[in-house]
Amino acid sequence: MVNSGLHTTLSMKGSIISWLLLAISTISIFYDVAATSASVECLGADQRSLLLELRDSLVFNTSLSTKLVRWGRSASSWSGVTCEDGLVVGLDLSKEWISGGIDRSSSLFRLKFLRSLNLAFNDFNSSAIPSGLANQPIGISQLVLCQIWRADSGRAIAPDQATWRSLKLEKPSLRSLIGDMGELRELYLDGANMSVEGSEWCEALSSSVPKLEVLSMNDCSLSGPIDASLLSLANLSVIRLHLNNLSTTVPSILANFSSLKILSLHECGLQGEFPQKSSRYKHFGALTYHLTNFFSLSGSIPSSMENLSELTYLDLSWNNLIGSLPSYGASRNLTFINLSNNALTGQITSVGWENFLNLEYLELGYNSLEGDIPPTLFTLPCLKHIWLSNNRFSGQLIINPNVSLYGLADLDLGSNLLQGLIPPWIWKLRNLRYLNLSSNIFEDLETPLRNLTSTLKVVDLHSNMLRGNMLPLPSQPAYLDFSSNNITSVIPDNIGDYLSSSTVFFSLSKNNFHGSIPKSICKAAYSIYLEVLDLSHNLLNGTIPDCLMKSSLKVLNLRNNCLSGNIPQNIPTTCALKTLDLSENLLQGHIPLSLANCTTLEILNIGNNQIEGTFPCHFMAISSLRVLILRSNKLHGEIGCAHRPCTWQMLQIIDLSSNDLSGALPTSLLASWEAMKASVDFDQLHYELNLTNSYYQDTVSGTFKGVELELVKILAIFTSIDFSSNRFEGPIPYTLRDLKSLYFLNLSHNAISGSIPPILGNLHQLESLDLSWNLLNGTIPAQLANLDFLSFLNLSNNQLVGSIPDNRHFLTFSESAFERNLGLCGLPLNKSCSVARNRTEEAVDDGNNDDSKKKWFFLGIPLGFVVGFWIFCGPLVFIQSWRFAYYRFWDKVLFRH
Template sequence: MNGSIISWLLLAIFTITIFSNAATASTSAQCLGVDQRSLLLELRNSLTFDPFMSSKLVRWDQSTDSWSGVTCKDGLVVGLDLSMESISSGINDSSSLFRLEFLQSLNLAFNDFDDTAIPSGIANLSRLAHLNLSNTGFTMHIPAELSRLTKLRTLDLSFFCNDDELVLNLERNLSSLIGDMRELRELYLDGVILYTEGSEWYNTLSSSVPKLEVLSMSYCSLYGPIDPSLMSLANMSVIQLSGNNLSSTIPRFFANFSSLKTLSLIDCSLQGEFPHEIFQVQTLQILELSTNELLQGSLPEFPENGSLKTLVLSDTHISGRLPDNIGNLRNLSRIELANCNFHGNIPSSFTNLLRLSYLDFSFNNFTGPIPSFSKSKNLTQVTLSHNSLIGPIDSTQWESLSSLLILDLGFNLLEGNIPSSLFTHPSIQELLLSDNRFSSQLKGFFYAPSHMLQKLDLSNNNIGGELPTSIWELRGLNYLLLSSNNFSGSFHINWVQQLRNLSNLDLSYNRFSIDATNTASQAFSFPNLTSLNLASCQLTTLPQFLANQSKLSSLDLSNNYIKGTIPRWIPNTIFLTLSKNNFHGFIPPSICKAINLEVLDLSHNHLNGTVPDCLMESLDVLNLRNNQLNGNIPENIPRTCNLKTLDISENLLQGQIPLSLASCTALEFVNIGDNQIDGTFPCHFTAMSRLRILVLRSNKLYGEIGCPHSHNTWQMLQIIDLSSNDFGGTLPVSLLASLEAMKANKDFNHLQYQFLDFYHDELYYEDTMSATLKDLRLELVKIWTIFTLIDFSSNKLEGPIPNTLGDLKALYALNLSHNVISGSIPPILGNLHQIESLDLSVNYLNGSIPPQLANLDFLSLLNLSNNRLVGNIPTSGQFLTFSKSSFEGNLRLCGLLLNKSCSITTKGTEEVGDNGDDDDSEKKWFYMGIPLGFVIGFLVFCGPLMFVRSWRFAYYRFWDKVLFKFSRP
């Protein structure tokens, strides 16, 4: 929508200029009749306006010879321009304005008439050819009387407002407004709600305003598809329909408009292939198609000396390689291709774009080196972040760009040294080089530094050495982000005090140690500092200067060596994390006096005592994980609870889960695991419809899982871990059936809570947790919304595995091990095509292994050990990758993985076929083989005795000796 608003503002300014030009011939007193002058003075006296903001009305006077904004002809007022005069009221149906009956042009744009209706008396101005009421603050219905202005050539009722309740709308169809305006050339209705059906508005335009040249109806609640009737408007030069739900392809007939200059279709739910012919329209100057994710296509070869000035395709699927001859667009000044999946090198022909002023190629797959833009003297912003660009930065190509304000090369594969000229550039305000492979040191780089630099981001590189002291000469810095590098040496925090404008400082995760001593003085403060990150900076004490930072909103001191108790003074921040330190003792009640606090993370310390009740009242995020807190979970939780994240796991908490926690209906993340909580399954949690993570593992909970009498469901739940409790009964069929998020992946993100927005940079708190995956306890630093897990292991669950589990096709991990589950493994589990970990071990499962499990292509861990399974182990698909331990403890399983042949059975063992059913033919041959084997054995032994005489005599002599030996006394 931003691109559309910019385009609209340009059009609005252009329109106002037209009206202003019509009124620039400010008449003298001699060209105004007495009655006309009287009407103007009466109008001035009736209007309410701010004289300090007015440049025209404030100068109107009976004795003056100048009437600003007034155009007259033959002593009659024919033009009135009162735009941007801060008028708030005074125009109604009886206003003297509507007695200026010879008016041909009226401009009241950009005033604020305090949410009143457009006066119907405006229809008295029957000679009007130009009417501009854009952004006047008029709301409610457009009066039907406007349709009587049949001589209008320009009508502008555009209305943009952030308040959905304050809208301007057309109560009837579009024909009721413009049906008789056959002279209309320009129509601006942006932001006006039009109640139209289907293609009605297309037909109205084609039949009612055949001379229309400019159509601007963005964000009018229109819906498509685009109708061929528009082709009849052959004179169209501007088409702006952004922000409507057109839901259609873009017709090729747009290329037939011989005078087309502007085509803006941002955020219109467009789809299909974009026609190449439109790119090549010789008159086209502005093409805006961004935020149409289903729109596809590629860029064509461009004709020589194309007229295109603005090309905005961001957030579409228009992709491929950039044509080598893109340099033919010599008038191009703005190009935005962000998040479009373009690839390949950026063509060197960009050096021909001398008028280029704005370029954004972020979030693509561009490779190769950065081309030269040294001839584009008007460039103000270059954004190439989030690509795969390689090589060093040319130290010379940026020096000649004296208008460059923003250079964003972050998140690429750039390497080498950072040119010192970038730090001394005379105009650059934002230099963003994070997440690359830059190395070496910054020593000497800030010689004669630029005072224009406001934002410097070098985070996530390999820059080493000590910080040069000249960095503190960058007096204009607002942002200094140096995290995750190899800076070393000692850093004195009071050096930063020289940067009086600094608002965001991030020194985290380097190899230098922060010296925060001798900073307790009240005079020591950073007057504008709002965000400070000193995580992993080898701090041993809590910096005392923090007590003086009145504007500090975000403070991260995590992963240090700070010891002692949490002080009673706590910075009144929005975000505070002291996690992974050595704090001990109680959580001070004074922490509740930090009235702005939304995010509090005290995890991974040595805190003891109880959880203060007040922490459950106003916070959005509370993380007390891995301490030694005891007592009960606070019970006095107010109905105004705002918690979105609650992590009190890995403590010594006792008692039951309080019923009042159900008041926290915004909760998305709940982790109470690894405590000593008892009671039954918390059915009151079903009121938390936004719940995504529920971890209750390793407690003393008992009873059945699920809430049979509850109608609420957890449709967003993606992780549920109830392992290592005393839950019994059968697996909860109704609960499993309600897990919609595990049935289909609908979004791809990770759990995070936005708590601040600094200078267009959003700051987040990211949830973390541990989980048992593939027999390993892993720490999930980022919890992706597509990651789904069910862990009911180590309980007393019984009964069969329900077929409902087969519906959870987005399930990533399932663990039902160490229970008393019986019955067979349902073949429907073969539908879990996303599953990577399946553990059903140590149960009483019987029957055979369903061959459908062999089709689970992503399955990397399967544990069916210690059950009562029988028959063949499948020998296809993923089963070829599993080890023997996956099947041990099933005495009647056989197959190659167990080195047990299924063709030879021991006494008391039935032979089972691959399909899991008893094979009757094999049983028949088995029993027939017994007498057959006896006969063959008898013949092999007795045959030679009967038919070989020498063998028979030897046999008799042997037995004679044996009998003689045993018969002797």
């Protein structure tokens, strides 16, 4: 299943960012064109010489550069350069893939008339900020050295997914760097490593750059608190200090900046309650208020904030805010509201939503809001993004059919208590791209769906109570999840026509779909887009289409159906599968040798089928394998893979239970499982989709602690070995001692003999140990009492003797864990070890005196049986009249009335 709510935020938020990046890139292009045209007219010869000298001194990637690489080729090739009267006044070298540092003798510092410098998004590899910058002219008004950060998301706007390493501020210090820049208006030092205290950086700014209007020092290792000296910067309109460690309460002095329009302090360690006095906000104008703090701010949202008539942007997400929503009656200019991930309660119908004529973005998810969702919300003229998931909203989604619908693009109402029918007006939203109605109580679609808009990319309806046979299938979907409903239908024959062009994820899991898998599914399977196909937990029959094993799929889950026949053969070397689950079907035949071509497999589950043959040693070539489940099949023979080197160093779960495997336990194989020897990360096993913030969650079923369970989230730390219900024999291998990260070990129902090795006491992470129904003898090692995490133990039905370890931990196990070991005594068994010992000694003494009598007694038993048998049966065999009389006697007994 795919992680909904948080997981299915998916591509739409990513799309918003993508559009913003496109817009920024477009602006940059126009800026470059303008700068180029200016340079053609006014760039002097001496300035061109300095620029060429600067280019030659820098190390940059010529294949990715768009500015430096073109300098000097023609009179119009000076991209990123702004000039006036023949002098360079602006230089933008951002995103130029410059690496290393800038030499202090660089010609950059001889551009004496520079007023704007932008070196953002380059790889300075933690180089020191060059001291020559301190010698720049006093006229410089804009200095951008590091990443530019988005105030609404807290993320740097990077040109791609590369890791951008920033500058260090050591020498010069902040004060010496900006000391002669009295005309500086904008300062961007985001990501520079400063490690300075609040009083130091506040005083340096206040004394050196009195005309500063934009202060952006995100993620600079600044400490707090914010000093009052910062108040002297009266012109500040933008303050961005997020991702620092200010460790203070919400700074009240910020309310005294009369020109402040953007305030971003999220993830700064701010604490305490939100300031409630209205005077705190009397100077705030068109303020973008961004105080995301990740569980720091508490208390309620002050009612005085309702009076901020010019407020346009409000983000108080990821805090501990309580109470109800303010009405914001006067805040009609709000375009952005994000109060998600708090503890807000109450209804939202009291808010005058009809007044929010400029609202574009509303996110209230992950709170405890309840009641109806007001219909006016869906008809606001500018609202494009509604995220209300993970609350307690109930009722039905009903609006006046005569009301005009606007350009809603994203609608997320997942994980609420909404019920009834999914209304038809949702499908009439012609700009809708993202729809999440999952984890509610919707029962059906109100009208049949035809010709859905091509803009709809994501439809997530999983975990409802939908019935019937109608599926909403947009013409070009990217993500479709109808899992965990009550849909009773066959899969449409033309399903491949909908999935072939752009679909990445398609799930019908946990419904009542029946019939065969349509052949048209091959169109989607051969597509380069489809990554996940999940048809598990249905009533599908027939065979598995060969195309599914020859596709570009990353995840194929057909578990728990009625599929029959063989696993498709001739799997190509291009197999890209990471997860293959064919378990709980009626599959027969052998495991195909060509399955070893799927060299990227991490999870392989063919359990609970009727597969025959021997252990698949050819899987040894799959080095990425982490989960192997072959339980409940008809595999036989020994695990004799000594001729093949094992590469399963990442293996963490193996289940071979309920087969007919025999021979000794595979000692060398056990020794090669490195992932069970050392601690690993806590990441879950899942497949990351090529959609923003979404993944496919793998699941595994098995017997854990004696109970059949399904693991919905498989942590990478989880390790398990289950060889139970086979015919393994011989001793428990000593190589088990190295598997110190093993959590579950089940060797029950075999013919394993010998004693329990004390080295099992070294498996300190072990939570479950089942050695029952074997031929184990000897005593229970006292070392097992050292397993502090052991919560399930079963040693029953063996030949163990002696006393059960007298340990408080062992007293927590029930009597059934030790029963049917005739030689065991002590708690929790109701057998005293002293009584058992006395009886044993008496038996030994009597045996010494009467050995010969006992010998003849036991020898006489079979002899007497043989003699008695022939005395009675001999006449019946050799005397015919006796035999007829015997038959007549039983006829009267059996057939009399």
